[in-house]
Amino acid sequence: MKNKDLKVLCLILARGGSKRIPHKNIKFLGGKPLIAYTIECARKSKYINRIIVSTDSDAIANIAQCYGAEAPFRRPADISQSDSSELVAFMHALEWLKKKGGYMPDLIVKLFPTSPFRKVETVDKAIELLLKDPKADSLRSVCLCSEHPYKMWSIDKKANRLKSFIPLKNKPAQAHTFAYHLLPRAYIQNASIDVVKTPVIYKKKSITGTQIIPLVMDEFESFDLNTPLDFMVAQALMRERLKNQTNRQSLHDIIPENLEAYARYLSVHNNCIICSGKKHHLWAKFGSYKAVCCDNCGFIWIDPSLNRAGLEKYYQDYIGMRFKDAQKTRQRKAQYEIDRDFIQDFIRKGKVLDVGCSGGFFLDALNDKFEKRGLELDAESVNFARKNYAFGKNIDNISLERAPYPDGSFDLVVMRGVIEHLPDPVSALKKVSRLLKKGGYFFVAATPNAESFCAGLYREKWNQFHPIRHIFYFSAKTLSRLCLKEGLKLAAKDFPYLETPYADVEKDHQEVLQAIQMKQNNQEALMKRSRAFWGNMMNLVYQKAGK
Numbered sequence: 001m002k003n004k005d006l007k008v009l010c011l012i013l014a015r016g017g018s019k020r021i022p023h024k025n026i027k028f029l030g031g032k033p034l035i036a037y038t039i040e041c042a043r044k045s046k047y048i049n050r051i052i053v054s055t056d057s058d059a060i061a062n063i064a065q066c067y068g069a070e071a072p073f074r075r076p077a078d079i080s081q082s083d084s085s086e087l088v089a090f091m092h093a094l095e096w097l098k099k100k101g102g103y104m105p106d107l108i109v110k111l112f113p114t115s116p117f118r119k120v121e122t123v124d125k126a127i128e129l130l131l132k133d134p135k136a137d138s139l140r141s142v143c144l145c146s147e148h149p150y151k152m153w154s155i156d157k158k159a160n161r162l163k164s165f166i167p168l169k170n171k172p173a174q175a176h177t178f179a180y181h182l183l184p185r186a187y188i189q190n191a192s193i194d195v196v197k198t199p200v201i202y203k204k205k206s207i208t209g210t211q212i213i214p215l216v217m218d219e220f221e222s223f224d225l226n227t228p229l230d231f232m233v234a235q236a237l238m239r240e241r242l243k244n245q246t247n248r249q250s251l252h253d254i255i256p257e258n259l260e261a262y263a264r265y266l267s268v269h270n271n272c273i274i275c276s277g278k279k280h281h282l283w284a285k286f287g288s289y290k291a292v293c294c295d296n297c298g299f300i301w302i303d304p305s306l307n308r309a310g311l312e313k314y315y316q317d318y319i320g321m322r323f324k325d326a327q328k329t330r331q332r333k334a335q336y337e338i339d340r341d342f343i344q345d346f347i348r349k350g351k352v353l354d355v356g357c358s359g360g361f362f363l364d365a366l367n368d369k370f371e372k373r374g375l376e377l378d379a380e381s382v383n384f385a386r387k388n389y390a391f392g393k394n395i396d397n398i399s400l401e402r403a404p405y406p407d408g409s410f411d412l413v414v415m416r417g418v419i420e421h422l423p424d425p426v427s428a429l430k431k432v433s434r435l436l437k438k439g440g441y442f443f444v445a446a447t448p449n450a451e452s453f454c455a456g457l458y459r460e461k462w463n464q465f466h467p468i469r470h471i472f473y474f475s476a477k478t479l480s481r482l483c484l485k486e487g488l489k490l491a492a493k494d495f496p497y498l499e500t501p502y503a504d505v506e507k508d509h510q511e512v513l514q515a516i517q518m519k520q521n522n523q524e525a526l527m528k529r530s531r532a533f534w535g536n537m538m539n540l541v542y543q544k545a546g547k
């Protein structure tokens with residue numbers, strides 16, 4: 001029988017009413033429900049091609065499905081008791097699968113949801129061992145006993161005496177006094193893996209049969225959670241293991257650049273540009289970089305930030321980086337269209353200036369009734385635009401501050417993912433306001449929203465946090481305060497998420513839930529960099545006062 005034809009069912013029995021730890025199977029451990037470790041392990045197996053969770057609980061079923069298992073039925077209450085036989089649960093699952101889809105597996109791999117440290121290699125090895133042995137009925141995982149049975153006793157209450165648990169005739173005299181290493185090796189089933197050939201269940205009315213192959217697992221992998229104490233130990237083990245992983249990963253993997261190389265250019269300090277407040281507190285830390293938060297108005301910025309020489313060096317080293325990034329994905333194109341539709345509800349024609357226009361992609365997305373101009377500092381991007389678009393000749397390779405256009409030249413000024421990069425956004429806004437006609441629009445698009453839920457939760461692991469590229473972290477409130485000083489009044493705001501190509505609603509929510517849990521458990525070190533989520537990004541439309 002070839003592996004690909006082999007039907008290998010992973011069966012996970014997970015009752016809702018666990019006695020010693022309430023809701024044990026879905027209790028969080030290291031940021032995930034306990035059962036998730038077992039489902040993820042089964043999903044990685046080379047052989048397992050179906051995973052069924054048999055449970056009487058809707059909560060367990062829902063979570064199991066989130067992690068990629070099937071939970072197509074609820075196990076009836078009368079066979080879901082703490083004393084219910086596993087054989088009955090097996091038969092119930094098999095009969096259900098046979099009746100509802102004519103499915104009958106060749107092998108059943110029973111994985112215990114309480115064994116989170118089990119490795120997928122061990123599961124695959126267990127399956128291979130059983131497949132190779134035609135005479136065997138099943139395989140069962142075991143580990144060395146930590147307490148030897150020769151040293152076990154029962155109590156004769158009547159006589160008030162200890163009695164050897166194993167009859168004396170079955171063990172050497174005085175065996176209870178022997179050192180552990182002198183005793184014969186004894187193994188205990190470790191409640192991790194059972195594999196059985198399906199016919200054994202039907203013919204022998206047993207989930208093991210009599211010919212059982214042993215699979216010895218080590219102590220760590222065997223760790224099985226049954227008591228509140230086990231849970232505490234597992235939390236500690238998990239924290240240790242994950243801490244090592246994150247340490248190895250280091251911050252540089254989160255942002256794949258060597259930002260420390262630029263830390264010597266950190267010298268620019270700012271008071272709050274929104275309220276001029278002088279007091280602030282630490283908001284996030286990333287290597288040598290710090291973000292601070294104004295005590296007075298809550299505005300967030302990198303302080304100290306890179307000086308001009310540092311920024312020039314950084315952008316030189318990464319020349320064309322944004323451009324290549326922009327060019328490579330279709331996702332961005334879809335995002336341009338979302339942003340275009342939003343602004344075109346306000347204005348559909350006239351003179352537009354796109355500040356930091358990259359290769360001209362957003363200008364291209366705007367309708368042709370616009371007379372299009374752009375500013376871009378990256379020469380490679382400018383060349384691309386000039387080659388590919390008719391309006392390319394109108395793209396100037398200079399900064400906004402040096403742009404030579406007369407006041408009141410434009411009906412629309414766009415900054416798409418730009419304002420957070422500028423070392424002096426206040427002067428930039430002054431210039432934007434001057435360049436606009438009265439009644440003209442200023443469109444700030446695809447800019448991070450520092451008031452978003454994820455910004456607060458993730459801080460330096462928020463996917464919009466970058467201590468060199470993103471200097472100032474605005475919200476609709478703070479940016480609007482700044483704009484108002486320049487006569488630009490907020491006309492509309494939007495926080496695109498669901499409709500964007502970056503949203504993966506189920507996964508995004510799952511990860512946020514995990515992050516919340518980690519934060520509550522003081523396990524921030526384990527949090528991954530955040531994904532797309534509600535409110536992360538904002539599109540703001542401002543209108544210049546006057547007519």
Ligand SMILES: [Zn+2]
Nearest residue numbers: 272275294297
């Ligand atoms: Zn402030």
